[in-house]
Amino acid sequence: MTCSEIDLKVLPLHKHSQYLEACVDMINEEWPRSKTARMKSLTASCDNLPTSLILINNKMNLLGHAKLTRLPNIPNSCFVETVVITKHMRGKKLGTFLMRKVECYCKNVLHLKMLHLSTKGQEEFYSKLGYEICPPVSTYGNPVSIVVKPDKAEKMNQETCGNIPPPPPLPKLQSVASTNIKSSKTFMFKYL
Numbered sequence: 001m002t003c004s005e006i007d008l009k010v011l012p013l014h015k016h017s018q019y020l021e022a023c024v025d026m027i028n029e030e031w032p033r034s035k036t037a038r039m040k041s042l043t044a045s046c047d048n049l050p051t052s053l054i055l056i057n058n059k060m061n062l063l064g065h066a067k068l069t070r071l072p073n074i075p076n077s078c079f080v081e082t083v084v085i086t087k088h089m090r091g092k093k094l095g096t097f098l099m100r101k102v103e104c105y106c107k108n109v110l111h112l113k114m115l116h117l118s119t120k121g122q123e124e125f126y127s128k129l130g131y132e133i134c135p136p137v138s139t140y141g142n143p144v145s146i147v148v149k150p151d152k153a154e155k156m157n158q159e160t161c162g163n164i165p166p167p168p169p170l171p172k173l174q175s176v177a178s179t180n181i182k183s184s185k186t187f188m189f190k191y192l
């Protein structure tokens, strides 16, 4: 099966909620997670970030998804995550088409100047689209300076999350380069 570009559309998921279930299944096939949690994350999609964009063809088949989230420390950029093309349609340039449309959406609808992302294994795909390696960025609005192993993090949560209210947010960082986040992922960015 091949798709000519005129048969393809990239649409905001929250305006086409009939694709929600299929989107949950497609993403969970790649990154298994509870259906409820995935649905909750996808139904948060809105015009004003986070925004889930979906790729469909003229037969109304769901082919791909990408989610845009806010980068509180870099207001003229956003973070692209959960980029996925349905398994049997990979290697046909649909990922390229989806990312190009995501970039147009960010530039023309959200009026952003940059896009950031992180990946582990798809560096070549993004590099072919013009993305370059950059220092890690935080999607939370504060720097992260320690790497906590998952089992230790769970223990810390149990020990500290009881009835204690969360601490106030940390001050904003000045620039991408000033972050000190440590990560095993490759962070990449592109000027739009």
Ligand SMILES: CC(C)(COP(=O)(O)OP(=O)(O)OC[C@H]1O[C@@H](n2cnc3c(N)ncnc32)[C@H](O)[C@@H]1OP(=O)(O)O)[C@@H](O)C(=O)NCCC(=O)NCCS
Pocket: 030, 082, 083, 084, 085, 086, 089, 090, 091, 092, 093, 094, 095, 096, 097, 118, 119, 120, 121, 122, 124, 125, 128
């Ligand atoms: C990554 C993904 C979105 C790419 O979509 P796709 O439609 O298969 O990619 P395309 O056909 O548009 O590929 C474009 C180019 O990137 C290359 N490419 C794609 N994936 C690659 C990979 N994993 N490693 C190296 N090169 C890759 C292709 O060979 C192609 O190169 P060419 O232009 O020289 O022919 C898709 O494979 C996918 O959904 N993967 C699983 C989920 C995932 O890992 N998402 C990324 C999260 S960061």
